[in-house]
Amino acid sequence: MRAAAAALTFVLAASAAWAAIDYAAADHLYWHRYDGGNLALCVKALDGLLAGAPDDPGLLWRKGRALVRLGEEQKKKSDKLADYLQAEDLLKRASEADSKSVDAHFWYGVAMGRRGETQGILHSLFLIKPIRREMSEVVALDPNHGGAHRVLGEILWQVPGFAGGDKKKALEEYETAVRLDPRYTANYQVLAQAYLYFGRTDDAVRVLKSVAAVKDPEDPAQYPEDAADAAKLLAKLGR
Numbered sequence: 001m002r003a004a005a006a007a008l009t010f011v012l013a014a015s016a017a018w019a020a021i022d023y024a025a026a027d028h029l030y031w032h033r034y035d036g037g038n039l040a041l042c043v044k045a046l047d048g049l050l051a052g053a054p055d056d057p058g059l060l061w062r063k064g065r066a067l068v069r070l071g072e073e074q075k076k077k078s079d080k081l082a083d084y085l086q087a088e089d090l091l092k093r094a095s096e097a098d099s100k101s102v103d104a105h106f107w108y109g110v111a112m113g114r115r116g117e118t119q120g121i122l123h124s125l126f127l128i129k130p131i132r133r134e135m136s137e138v139v140a141l142d143p144n145h146g147g148a149h150r151v152l153g154e155i156l157w158q159v160p161g162f163a164g165g166d167k168k169k170a171l172e173e174y175e176t177a178v179r180l181d182p183r184y185t186a187n188y189q190v191l192a193q194a195y196l197y198f199g200r201t202d203d204a205v206r207v208l209k210s211v212a213a214v215k216d217p218e219d220p221a222q223y224p225e226d227a228a229d230a231a232k233l234l235a236k237l238g239r
Helices: 002-015 025-030 040-051 057-073 077-097 102-119 125-141 146-158 167-180 187-197 202-213 223-236
Strands: none
Touching: 025 040, 025 057, 040 057, 040 102, 057 077, 077 223, 102 125, 102 146, 125 146, 146 167, 146 187, 167 187, 187 202, 187 223, 202 223
């Protein structure tokens, strides 16, 4: 009920010409994005606010973040790519408008990464350098940003060796991501999978069991899926 009330308040504010920019309401919709149609509602409301402040970096990166999530939910490749490309455009604008915005740089790199995954790694090698550039900028601005290390790990894990891939270094990045950001449970699954790849089953089990111990997840919308995935893999491993 509280999420629905916040959504209604946000939409009404976004439709008012005199409304002040309310980042907290947009974030509330995002963190509850799987509650009804909150994600689409968040994008719609951000569109309303951007109509009055088209160059506001806070609005730009928030809409880019929401579009990345919309793209992840799309079934068709063309729809995914459309969302990711639109997100990239907004996030690039946000990072240029506010070069110190950690979120703008981070989500810009994530959007490019999602596009690369959708297109296929071998068709997206040209994206590796700009993604690394954005993540390096994030780490320079916030040395404790676990998400940036996870993205760097994903690049090292997924790209072939001739293009700079290195699974051992990827594992180190995944470990750093969990250490720096233990409340972001999406980091745990990739680390566990990496441990399994290297035959470190006990370490994988320890990481997977740690998901259930997170009582205040950084992304409450993502947590149920992460917890379910961890439980499923633990069951597969007989643990």
